[in-house]
Every structure is written in structure tokens, then in C-alpha cells.
């Protein structure tokens with residue numbers, strides 16, 4: 001069946017599922033980055049505290065963009081922390097002090113995962129001729145790639 005945006009809704013089902021998985025990961029990541037932002041300690045506190053704020057702001061924007069994309073293609077976004085925790089593969093951390101190395105390790109690992117997930121959703125969207133989602137994911141991919149380069153540069 002064709003949607004109001006001219007795409008095949010049957011073909012969009014796996015895209016919506018992929019986007020909902022992505023949304024759940026962003027929901028958990030948003031809180032997790034706050035944890036790191038609050039609990040980071042050490043000589044680079046100010047730099048890392050500020051950078052982590054930038055990261056959770058970006059994550060919040062992505063969360064909203066992904067949820068609205070799901071609605072745009074005719075599906076319903078998951079919208080509760082309970083659902084996010086059930087589905088997300090991002091692992092939360094306890095509230096405790098984090099040193100610089102641990103912060104860098106956690107964000108590098110999670111952004112690497114989100115990058116791989118972005119590529120996965122992009123491929124699913126290509127299969128459904130859903131260029132809007134392809135475009136959204138392409139933007140996220142170049143963003144994560146750039147952030148990962150900066151994290152490597154900061155860490156060397």
C-alpha cells in the first residue's frame with residue numbers, strides 16, 4: 001500500500017523498526033552522556049564537561065529528528081524510557097566518578113556503535129526507496145565520523 005508520501009508502507013516496515021531501534025539507543029545514550037557530563041573528574045574536567053554537554057545536545061536533536069521521521073513515514077515512535085531500555089543496545093553506567101580515559105572509551109565505543117547502526121538504517125532505507133531517511137542517516141554518519149576523528153585526535 002502506498003503512503004501519503006508516495007512510498008510503499010510494507011517496504012517501510014523494516015525502516016520504521018530500524019529507526020525505532022535507533023531511537024531507543026539515542027534515548028539511553030542521552031541519559032548516559034549526562035552521567036559522564038556530571039561525573040567526569042580530573043585535570044581536563046572543564047573541557048570534557050563542556051564537550052559532553054555538546055554531545056548530549058546533539059543526541060537530543062537526533063532523538064527528535066528520528067522520532068519525527070518515523071511519524072513522517074507513517075509509523076509510531078517508541079516514546080517511553082521503558083521501551084527504550086527494553087530495546088537499546090547502549091549500556092547504561094552507574095553514577096560514579098569517571099576519569100578522562102573512561103569517558104573517552106565510553107563515548108568512542110558508543111559513537112562507533114551508532115555509526116554502524118546509522119549505516120544499517122541507511123541500507124534499509126535504500127531498499128525501501130526512502131531517500132528522506134537515507135539523507136537523515138547520511139548526515140548522522142558524517143557527524144559521527146567527524147566526532148570519532150576528533151576523539152582520536154584528542155586522545156593521541
Ligand SMILES: [Fe+2]
Nearest residue numbers: 037038049053
Ligand atoms: Fe550541565
